[in-house]
Amino acid sequence: MPLTRRxxxxTARRLVADYGLGDLTMRRLAFELGVKPGAIYWHVPSKQALLAELADELLDSVPEPSPRKRWDRQLLQLGTDLRAALRSHTDAAELVAAGRATSLASSQLGKSVMAIVQRSGAGERQASAARDALLHFVIGFTFDEQSHESLVRHGASPARLGDSDRTFDDALAVVVRGIVASARPSAS
Amino acid sequence: MPLTRRxxxxTARRLVADYGLGDLTMRRLAFELGVKPGAIYWHVPSKQALLAELADELLDSVPEPSPRKRWDRQLLQLGTDLRAALRSHTDAAELVAAGRATSLASSQLGKSVMAIVQRSGAGERQASAARDALLHFVIGFTFDEQSHESLVRHGASPARLGDSDRTFDDALAVVVRGIVASARPSAS
Incomplete structure (x- = not known):
């Protein structure tokens, strides 16, 4: 069977999930696929482009929240699901934080957040700010979590105390409350 | 003169600023300092510990906002100054996002944010959530900016359209508005 882009x-996603971002090389990837490195470059122009594609697919894997929920609950759901998606793979938050070629603005996830906020009556500028606040917070928080877990695994840092789910939920609620307050026509 | 920890x-900070995080090695650092690599390990136990120290110093360099400003303005100021500090060095946001050994909670900057929010009458749990929302948003946003700028420099991505200062200010305002709404005793 000929090698496909898929x-x-x-295979690249599996290597990152199993061994982390630092161990993904085009040579290693070719070895895993049983092909010469040149065969990979026929499908992706560079390692950077490959990482960007993986990052975009990861963001796109986050499900759309049910539109029957209250809109602020939809945002909480989306933030929680994004963190869960990032935490399901080793180094996924770093991949998404560093690897995207497209901006969050043009991602499907970014568009979903904007649509949810705009359905509440907010204008486009308010919806963009909501999207940026929500997604950068979730990605930033989860990247910090995963980096720290990696330090702990390598014995370079003690584990943190406290319940990180509760810490995340509390801070996510702050951000969503800010989105709600900013979406009101009376927001200063 | 004997080599000091300082x-x-x-020198490590200068190397990161000039060449980026990827090019910092203990060997290179020793060469720049005109010493053998072993001499460095006498002052810092590992490269990871060195990066953590640099990250903590960078966070600590952000000035405390004037307590005479309104407290929400102090938070806006602190967020803006943190972004400026991160943007003053190549890869500084990545360094801070990935390299900290201590948590944001125990950083001086984290304590400053908590103190500002608690002076408004908020409780400790609300102040922690405010700190996490604000700092993870700013670091996440700036890391995304710097990663993208690095892709543009390497010709791997087109430059983004739009005014990134305005984009940042708008999203920071959303987060701070959420902190204000959450700090009120009536917050749900």
């Missing part, structure tokens, strides 16, 4: 992406 | 940190 094979390349799936 | 020499090691200052």
């Amino acid at each position: 094979d390349v992406l799936d | 020499d090691v940190l200052d």
Whole structure:
């Protein structure tokens, strides 16, 4: 069977999930696929482009929240699901934080957040600010979590005390409350 | 003159600022300092510990906002100054996002945010959530900016359209508005 772009992406995702971002090389990827490195470059122009594609797919895997929920609950759901998606793979938050070629603005996830906020009556500028606040907070928080877990695994830092789910929920609620307050026509 | 811990940190900071995080090695650092690599390990136990120290110093360099300003303005100021500090060095946001050994909670900057929010009458749990929302948003936003700028420099992505200062200010205002809404005793 000829090598497909899908094979390349799936195997790269598995390597990152199993061994972390630092161990993904085009040579390693070719070895895993049983092909010469040149065969991979036929499907993706560079390692950077490959990482960007993986990052975009990861963001796109976050489900759309049910539109029957209250809109602020939809945002809480989306933030929680994004963190869960990032935490399901080793180094996924770093991949998404560093690897995207497209901006959050043009991602499907970014568009979903904007649509939810705009359905509440907010204008486009308010919806963009909501999207940026929500997604950068969630990605920033989860990147910090995963970096720290990696330090702990390598014995370079003690584990943190406290319940990180509760810490996340509390801070996410702050951000969503700010989105609600900013979306009101009376917001200063 | 004998090598001091200060020499090691200052030279490491300069190397990161000039060449980026990826090019900092203990060997390179030793070469710059004109010493053998072993001499460096006498002052810092590992490269990871060195990066953590640099990250903590960078966070600590953000000035405390004037307590005579309104407290929400102090938070806006602190967020803006943190972004400026991160943007003053190549890869500084990545360094802070990935390299801290201590948590944001125990950083001086984290304590400053908590103190500002608690002076408004908020409780400790609300102040912690405010700190996490604000700092993870700013670091996440700035890391995304710097990662993207690095892709643009390497020709791997087109430059983004739009005014990133305005984008940042708008989203920071959302987060701070959420902190204000959450700090009120009536917050749900």
